[in-house]
Amino acid sequence: MIEKLLWFLQQQYAQYALIVGVLIALCSSLLGVTLVLKRFSFIGDGLSHVAFGAMAIAAVLNLTNNMLLILPVTMLCAVLLLRTGQNAKIKGDAAVAMISVASLAFGYMLMNVFPSSSNVSRDVCTTLFGSSSILTLSQDKVWLCAVLSVVVVVLFVFFYNKIFSVTFDEAFARATGTKAGAYNLLLAIIIAVIIVLAMNLVGSLLISALVIFPALSAMRLFRSFKSVTVCSAILSVLCAFLGIIVSILAGTPVGSTIVAVDAAAFGICCLAGLVRRFARR
Amino acid sequence: MLLACKELSLGYDGHEIVHGLNFEIHSGDYLCIVGENGSGKSTLMKTILGLQSPVSGTVVTGDGLRQNEIGYLPQQTLVQRDFPASVWEIVLSGCQNRMGLRPFYGQKEKRLAKEAVEKLGLSPLTKRCYRELSGGQQQRVLLARALCATQKLLLLDEPVAGLDPKVTAEMYDMISNLHRDGVTIIMISHDIDAALRYATHILHVGKTVYYGTRDDYLQSEAGKIFLLQQKGGEAK
Numbered sequence: 001m002i003e004k005l006l007w008f009l010q011q012q013y014a015q016y017a018l019i020v021g022v023l024i025a026l027c028s029s030l031l032g033v034t035l036v037l038k039r040f041s042f043i044g045d046g047l048s049h050v051a052f053g054a055m056a057i058a059a060v061l062n063l064t065n066n067m068l069l070i071l072p073v074t075m076l077c078a079v080l081l082l083r084t085g086q087n088a089k090i091k092g093d094a095a096v097a098m099i100s101v102a103s104l105a106f107g108y109m110l111m112n113v114f115p116s117s118s119n120v121s122r123d124v125c126t127t128l129f130g131s132s133s134i135l136t137l138s139q140d141k142v143w144l145c146a147v148l149s150v151v152v153v154v155l156f157v158f159f160y161n162k163i164f165s166v167t168f169d170e171a172f173a174r175a176t177g178t179k180a181g182a183y184n185l186l187l188a189i190i191i192a193v194i195i196v197l198a199m200n201l202v203g204s205l206l207i208s209a210l211v212i213f214p215a216l217s218a219m220r221l222f223r224s225f226k227s228v229t230v231c232s233a234i235l236s237v238l239c240a241f242l243g244i245i246v247s248i249l250a251g252t253p254v255g256s257t258i259v260a261v262d263a264a265a266f267g268i269c270c271l272a273g274l275v276r277r278f279a280r281r
Numbered sequence: 282m283l284l285a286c287k288e289l290s291l292g293y294d295g296h297e298i299v300h301g302l303n304f305e306i307h308s309g310d311y312l313c314i315v316g317e318n319g320s321g322k323s324t325l326m327k328t329i330l331g332l333q334s335p336v337s338g339t340v341v342t343g344d345g346l347r348q349n350e351i352g353y354l355p356q357q358t359l360v361q362r363d364f365p366a367s368v369w370e371i372v373l374s375g376c377q378n379r380m381g382l383r384p385f386y387g388q389k390e391k392r393l394a395k396e397a398v399e400k401l402g403l404s405p406l407t408k409r410c411y412r413e414l415s416g417g418q419q420q421r422v423l424l425a426r427a428l429c430a431t432q433k434l435l436l437l438d439e440p441v442a443g444l445d446p447k448v449t450a451e452m453y454d455m456i457s458n459l460h461r462d463g464v465t466i467i468m469i470s471h472d473i474d475a476a477l478r479y480a481t482h483i484l485h486v487g488k489t490v491y492y493g494t495r496d497d498y499l500q501s502e503a504g505k506i507f508l509l510q511q512k513g514g515e516a517k
Contacts, residue, residue, distance in 0.1 A: 037364055158384045165374040168364060169355065175330035176378040176430040177349025223410030224367035 001249070008248050016137045017254070021240045023149040025210060025258075027194045029236030030156045032215035033229050034167050034187065042093065043081060044211040046100035047195040048204030050077045052128065053103030055199075056110040067144075071196050077103075078192040082184050128203050135254065145197055152190055159183065164225055206255045210236070213262035220266075220273035239265050282343040283308050283434060283465055284329065289338035291324045297336050298324065304484060304492040308344060308433075311466045313476035315507065316486040322469045325486060326436055329467070349378045352427030352435040356442065357419070362412060368422050369407040372398055375429030390429075397425040401455060417448035421455070428459070435459065437468040441475075453479060473511045 008014045028044075035043060054073040058066035081095055111124060156163070165173045166183045174180045198207045214236035218228045243258030250257075282305050289302040299321040306312055314322050327333040329340055331348055342348060352375075375397070376390040386394075398404055401421045406414065411422060420440055427435055440456065441449040449472075457479055460466050470476045476483065483498040485491040491503040498504040 037360060039360065161374065161380070161384065161386065162377065164366075164370065165377045168361065168366060168371065168374060169358065171332060171355050171358075172353050172375075172426070172430075173377060175332055175351065175353045175355075175436075176375070177347075178377050219365050223365050223413070224408075225365060225370050228365045 005245065005249060013135050013137070014244075014248055016139075016142050017135055017244055017248075018241065020137060020142055020145045021244045021254075021258070022237050023145055024194070024198045025214075025236040025240030026233055027149050027152045028198055028207070028210040029214040029232045030153065030229065031187070031191055031194060032211040032213075032236075033218070033225070033232055034163055035191070036212055036215045036219075037167055039093070040082070040096070041212050042096050042100075042208060043078070043191065044195060044198075045204075045208040046081065046096040047074055047078055047192060048199060048207040049100040049104040049107070050074050051196050051199050052204045053107035053110075056107035060110055060114045067196070070199075071193070074196050075189055075192040078188040078195075079185060082188040082191075083181070148193055148197055152194060155186070155190060159186065160229075163187065168225075203255050206259050209259040209262055210240075213259070213266050214239070217262075217266045217269040220269040221276075235265055235269075236262075282306070283310075283346055285341050285343065286329070287339050287341065289325075289328070289340065290336040291321050291328055292336045293324070299486055299490070302338070302486070302490060302492075306434075306465060306467065306482075308465055309460075309463065310482055311460050311480045312468070312482045312484055313480035314467065314469045314484045314486060315471075315473055315476055320487040322486055323438060326438055326467070326469060330436060346433055350431045350433055352429075352431040354420070354423050354427050354435065354437040354440055356438050364412060366411050367407065368403060368409055368411060368414070369394070369398075371411055371422055372403070372407075372425045372429060375426035378430050393429050394425075397428040400428065400459075401425045415448075417444050417452060420444065420452060424455070428464075432464060434465045434467070437466065439469050439471060441470075441472065449475075473508065 009018075035041060051070050051074045054070040055066055057073075058069045061069075063069055077099055081099065108124060162178065162183050165178060166180050166187075170180050195207055198210055214232035215228070217235055218232035222228045222231050239261045240258050243261040244254060246252065246261070247254045247257035285305040286302050289299075290297050291299040291302070298319075302325070314325065316322050324333065328335050330351060330353055331340075373386055373390065373394045376386060376393055379390070380386070398407060401424055403418075403421055403425055406418065406422075411419065414422065424435075424437075424440070427437075437456065441452050444452060453475055456466060456468070460479075468476075468480070477495060477499070480495050482494055483491070483504070485498070485503050485507060487507075489503045491498065491501055493501065499508075
């Protein structure tokens with residue numbers, strides 16, 4: 001088994017998959033903490049459906065580089081959702097659900113009316129569940145992913161303290177002169193980038209898991225914002241790594257394997273949290 | 282003059298709830314805003330903080346007070362109740378308004394936060410998690426954060442809501458100490474007794490608007506009626 005693993009690790013596609021997987025897991029977990037706390041757990045799901053709809057449009061238009069369409073559309077929706085989340089007529093969760101369902105339906109309809117290949121349902125399945133796309137990455141995509149991940153991490157570290165104040169108490173931050181609106185906008189854009197990136201890895205249906213599981217697991221164990229953030233990043237990277245290895249060895253779909261590992265990690269963290277609380281008494 | 286409201290009218294979506302507010306706050310004042318529920322006390326506070334724009338009229342600052350030098354103790358939000366953050370992280374985040382685009386807190390901010398923590402007796406709690414503290418301790422943490430944002434003017438939105446009598450008294454003492462140290466206080470309160478005990482000035486918002494010193498308020502028509510109502514309410 002070790003031999004088999006070593007052989008796989010020498011294959012280029014497996015290396016690419018590991019690099020991209022770990023990077024996406026890192027980025028999504030960083031923002032996961034903020035999103036969960038802001039009560040936007042489902043934004044990942046919603047935006048990934050938007051990206052799915054945009055992908056369908058790109059396929060119909062026969063765009064060679066579909067990122068050019070998917071990224072701006074997803075960003076726009078992220079900005080709309082996060083900016084109007086505070087005092088909109090349609091409240092946050094309802095708005096997310098509405099946009100999500102509408103674009104999913106729209107995308108599926110487009111793909112059926114203008115089929116771009118002979119097997120529509122397989123295409124849909126691939127984009128939704130990301131069944132094998134991560135194992136067929138080209139070098140360009142790996143580079144794109146690497147560059148965007150570095151940008152996301154740098155932005156996050158640079159604005160870490162500001163993101164904290166805006167997440168913890170937006171009214172206070174705004175009142176004392178922090179430009180909360182601008183940081184919300186920045187968050188929205190970063191989130192959109194991560195979602196579009198993550199679609200390559202786990203497919204659009206499973207993105208929420210990448211965003212929320214590490215954050216929730218870390219919150220079971222730690223009680224300061226910094227330790228929760230760091231722990232969720234480490235957990236997410238470990239789970240993604242493990243998930244990809246298992247999926248290569250066992251031949252299971254990559255996306256769902258990673259999510260399964262994430263869920264298992266959440267279970268372990270819950271237990272550990274309980275044990276610790278019990279031990280303290 | 283630290284802050285003045287001129288011909289201020291407040292409301293939501295153009296619907297006016299308070300009309301023609303005129304008052305000035307000077308350095309060292311302790312102003313209590315009283316009035317019935319829904320009379321526009323919180324709206325007034327949000328307007329002073331610049332979170333909401335007035336229907337008409339203006340809020341002006343003086344004595345070199347900038348808009349971002351107003352400390353604020355908001356009512357607790359739902360998000361904060363299960364937020365994983367240490368006391369130290371929250372107090373330090375009060376320094377955000379002097380950061381500009383600088384990404385990380387420096388020595389100066391840390392010293393400021395440390396002073397605020399000591400002033401409010403939070404030193405043993407700095408490493409604790411905010412959501413595991415008692416209500417009174419949480420309010421003290423938020424007060425320390427507000428102190429980091431400013432040493433000049435604090436706006437407190439019902440700082441004792443939901444606290445038991447003993448902790449309420451401690452909270453009022455603490456605010457009173459800050460006032461003695463030279464911090465100007467504006468406080469919304471349901472507790473008319475406390476307002477009359479500690480405040481130097483009273484602003485009554487509602488159908489009748491009254492602004493004046495504490496002693497004048499006791500003699501005024503608006504004050505007498507409101508006091509009578511409050512006492513009556515308590516007697517029931």
